[in-house]
Amino acid sequence: MAPRTSPHRRPFRALLTIFATLVAVIAQQAVTQSPASAAATWNDGTPAYSTIWNCYSLMPGSTPYQELGLGVGLGASVDWPAQQPVPGQMFLLKVIMTSVGRTCSGNYVDVQFKLPTGVSTAITGTDKIKCFLRGQPVPVNQCPTALTAGSESGYLKLPAPPATMSEHPTLWPVPYAQTVEFHVPVRATQAMSNAQVLGRMDVLDGNARPMLRPTAGINVFAPATTPPGAPTGATATAGVNKATVTWSAPSNPGSSAITGYVVTPYRDGVAQSSVSASASARTLDVNGLDAGVSYTFRVAAVSAAGTGAQSGASNAVVPTAPVVTAPPGAPTGVT
Numbered sequence: 001m002a003p004r005t006s007p008h009r010r011p012f013r014a015l016l017t018i019f020a021t022l023v024a025v026i027a028q029q030a031v032t033q034s035p036a037s038a039a040a041t042w043n044d045g046t047p048a049y050s051t052i053w054n055c056y057s058l059m060p061g062s063t064p065y066q067e068l069g070l071g072v073g074l075g076a077s078v079d080w081p082a083q084q085p086v087p088g089q090m091f092l093l094k095v096i097m098t099s100v101g102r103t104c105s106g107n108y109v110d111v112q113f114k115l116p117t118g119v120s121t122a123i124t125g126t127d128k129i130k131c132f133l134r135g136q137p138v139p140v141n142q143c144p145t146a147l148t149a150g151s152e153s154g155y156l157k158l159p160a161p162p163a164t165m166s167e168h169p170t171l172w173p174v175p176y177a178q179t180v181e182f183h184v185p186v187r188a189t190q191a192m193s194n195a196q197v198l199g200r201m202d203v204l205d206g207n208a209r210p211m212l213r214p215t216a217g218i219n220v221f222a223p224a225t226t227p228p229g230a231p232t233g234a235t236a237t238a239g240v241n242k243a244t245v246t247w248s249a250p251s252n253p254g255s256s257a258i259t260g261y262v263v264t265p266y267r268d269g270v271a272q273s274s275v276s277a278s279a280s281a282r283t284l285d286v287n288g289l290d291a292g293v294s295y296t297f298r299v300a301a302v303s304a305a306g307t308g309a310q311s312g313a314s315n316a317v318v319p320t321a322p323v324v325t326a327p328p329g330a331p332t333g334v335t
Contacts, residue, residue, distance in 0.1 A: 041080060042094060045216025047073035048199070052207045055104035069101040070174060072201045074113065074216035076186075083221040087188050090122045093197060093218075095158065095182040099174045105206025108171035111158040112150040112202075115186065116195035116218060121147060121156070122187035129158075132181040147184070155200055158182060171204060188220040195220075228254040228301035228308035231261065236297050238317035241290070246283040247299040247311060256303040265289065266296045266313065291321035 052069035056062065075094040078085065085091040093115070099107045115121075123129060123146060131143035142161035150157040160170050174180050194217035201212040229252035237244045245263050261277040263284050277284045289295060295317055298310040 041078060042075040043078045043217060043219060044073060044075035044094075045197075046214060047071055048201070048212035048214040050101075050203050050205060050207070050210040050212060052101045052103045052205055055102045058104070067101045069099070069103050069205055069207065070107045070109070070201075070203055070212070071098045071100060072096065072109070072199060072212050073214050074197055074199050076197070076216060076218045078219055083224065085188065086221050086223040087190050090127055090185050090187050091220075093184040093186050095184070095199070096179065097172070097174045097181075097201070098179040099176050102176060103205045103207065105204070106176070107174040108168040108204040109174060110151075110171055110200075110202035110204075111182070112152070112155045112200040114150070114152070114155045114198040114200070116192065116197060118190045118192060119186055119188045119195065119197070119218060119220075122185040123147070124185070127185040129185070130183040131161075132179075132183075134178055135181070150200065151202075152200060155198075158184075168204060188218070190220070191222040192218060192220045194218070224255055225305040226255040227306040228252065228258050228303050230309040231299045231301055231311040234297055234299050234311040234314040236295070236314040236317045238319050239285070240322050241319050242285055242287045243289060243295055243297065243317050243319060244283060244285050245297045245299065245314060248282065250301050250308065253301070254303055254305050254308060256305045258301045258303050260302045262300050262302060262307065264298050264300070264310065266298065267293055269296075289319040291319050294318050 049071045050069040051066050054065055054067050057064045073094075073096045075096070077092040077094070093113070095111060095113065097107075097109060097111075129144055129146075131138045138161075144159045144161065146159075147156040148159055149155075158172070160168075160172050172180060197216050197218055199212070199214040199216075201214070203210050203212060229250035231247045231250050233246075233248040235246050237246075243265070247261070249258065258279050260279050261281060261284075262274045263277060263286060264274040265272045265286055267290070275284060275286050286297065296313040296315070298313055300310045301308045
């Protein structure tokens with residue numbers, strides 16, 4: 001029988017309009033105080049919907065019609081302004097299901113998804129799977145603590161809650177006009193742009209048992225590379241054709257560990273060849289300086305992100321010349 005428009009459908013049309021608006025808003029707006037970060041937003045993907053026969057319309061004397069039954073979607077938390085997450089940083093995969101149609105049998109869902117290459121789960125005793133009903137956390141005993149293998153290669157399954165009192169204990173119930181949401185901790189090993197996470201939602205709703213396959217893109221940013229800050233407190237002490245330079249490490253090491261230092265002498269304000277020092281060094285003898293000439297010194301830290309800014313100039317020093325001792329005179333009175 002072909003679906004027809006019914007006067008009874010108007011309230012459901014209004015509900016679907018509200019739901020469609022809500023989906024659009026969720027896809028574009030930031031989620032306040034997201035578990036991943038206070039500044040995080042959800043990078044939502046393409047949802048999928050089932051179609052059902054409205055249960056009330058199947059009653060005697062009514063005109064049967066079809067409507068959307070269940071909407072499912074995926075998303076990942078991301079902090080766009082801060083360019084996060086970065087490789088190695090935990091973020092969240094979101095699975096969301098909303099029942100919008102009046103199905104006679106209710107909606108029961110086998111929830112599975114497949115992560116892209118380079119992304120794995122990061123579930124720990126601290127970073128747990130979180131479950132929500134109408135935006136509110138559900139009791140701990142109704143939220144899974146781990147994932148299991150899915151029905152297809154590479155897919156992971158969200159086990160149904162052990163406390164479910166339904167006739168389908170292996171499936172997630174999604175009550176009419178309610179939203180069920182999951183946040184799953186994940187972590188990436190590499191930067192990626194719009195890497196696809198795939199959903200596999202097997203829906204039992206008393207109709208055609210649709211298989212819904214929403215998708216979403218995961219974005220992981222390359223870590224920022226910031227060179228070290230400038231060392232401080234550079235001082236110099238003159239020696240014989242040399243100067244001993246000391247300094248303090250920069251307060252800001254940058255994005256990578258400091259691997260060494262370079263000390264640059266300035267002869268009458270003109271830079272000379274630099275001398276390298278180890279990462280643990282805080283003093284260095286700069287040899288081969290000309291005696292009687294004024295020198296200052298600047299120090300810079302080095303890391304994988306590059307060479308940082310130089311320190312302020314040290315005090316000026318003038319190396320001395322070696323002291324030449326005259327050889328003893330010739331003996332006298334030799335007989």
